[in-house]
Amino acid sequence: MLAAIGLDGTHESAYRALVSVGAAEVADLARSLSLAEQDTERALRRLERQGLAAQSPARPGRWVAAPPGVALGALLTRQRHELEQAELAAALLAQEFRAAAEPGVHDLVEVVTGASAVAQRFLQLQLGATDEVCALVTARALVVSGAENGAEEQAAGRGVGYRVVVERTVLDLPDGLSGLTAALGRDEHVRVADRVPTKLVIADRSLAMVPLTSGAAGPAALIIHASGLLELLAGLFESVWREALPLRLGAAGVTEDRPDGPDATDLEVLSLLLAGLTDASVAKQLGVGLRTVQRRVQRLMALTGATTRLQLGWHANERGWVSRAGSV
CATH class of the missing domain: 1.10.10.10 (Winged helix-like DNA-binding domain superfamily/Winged helix DNA-binding domain)
Structure with a gap:
């Protein structure tokens, strides 16, 4: 002590x-x-x-x-x-x-090579953040997997906000859904896109990290300092963020149907379906039966007057149930 x-x-x-x-x-x-x-x-x-x-x-x-x-x-x-x-x-x-340091591009961009060095800078980037971390995540980990990213939990615990867009294939990883559930439990904002253009981490809009293709020296990454290039990367993130769908996960549990609108579990079911999960995967994630998921989908369709699941997604967006503009 x-x-x-x-x-x-x-x-x-x-x-x-x-x-x-x-x-x-x-x-x-x-x-x-x-x-x-x-x-x-x-x-x-x-x-x-x-x-x-x-x-x-x-x-x-x-x-x-x-x-x-x-x-x-x-x-x-x-x-x-x-x-x-x-x-x-x-x-x-x-x-x-x-x-x-030499003037010019060396003031703006660092090249980090080697798995250990890249992993260290990735963790330092998050631990040094004071306001917000924005990230684009693909299914393929460069040197640090989501389960190994202890810096994320530490930074979020200090009040650092997280906005994360994950590629849809991340949901198919063995620990994909559990990791996202933990992130949402820390009040992180998570959205899902069919694909993201690259892995990317931006801390406080003052420092960014972009991976390079692994070469003979192993994994490598670029560290970009405040510059026009960093602003371009921040704009790329915001563009992907706007087009991605909010993800709702957690342990809301199964509650009784409400006649006047969707409950928390309805919205979780809808969010997971729109993220690309099958009915069976949704049932497994929420710990309910397949028939329960299907019954809730039918109820949502009845509430919106939709005759197909495609129409249900449109109506849900129109009613603000999965609005991109609001918080996740």
Whole structure:
């Protein structure tokens, strides 16, 4: 718990023990911590150097803990100052790097080669985002699959918004639907298109990543900085996003039919069908029977007056049930 201010488990345990008992001799503390007396004394000396413990002047041979509010507060202040200095140094190094780089296209585009390097930059792109990540996703993973993309969960947990368009074939992958369900559970916005033109990730509209065809050196990718090229890629994403269909997944469960309109499960069924899933696949995804799915489709057709599923899709769009303009 106190590792952030430089205490490992042994030193933290020793400090906590001193706080608990008020004062203790080395031998007593060693027994309490199940450590050798020599190791315990070394730990106390380390705490002494950090201002967290001292030998009692009133009770020779005993050690006492410094008040946590004062001692730990001082360490925290020092750590904050060191972090601010590190941030300043990083900013200065970034300025030096930009100043030393060759002018022109090298300021705008980086080429990253090798599976490890590409995977690292892909994760860094998301972990460094503060506002929004936009992505086009195909079924073929370059170096990091959806299941391995832990950065996405971390970024979304910090409040970073995600807008993602997945190629329809992603739904056929073994973990495709479960991964999308998890994304929607994190309030990410997901849409489905018949195909997407390329894999693409854009972070905060200031940095983008586009994969290159793998060559002899392995996977490669372009990192595009703020420029006209980045604006072009952002425009490409928005174009694909507008034409894609919203995806509704989750565990809404099966509820009773409502005579006045579709319920949440109806909309999930409709969304999955429009995404290209068969009735059987929809039933499996929602954990219901095939007849339940078919009955709900018939009910939706009756509500809209549609005689074919094609007409149902049109009516659903007209009524805003699958509107592209609204939120997913």
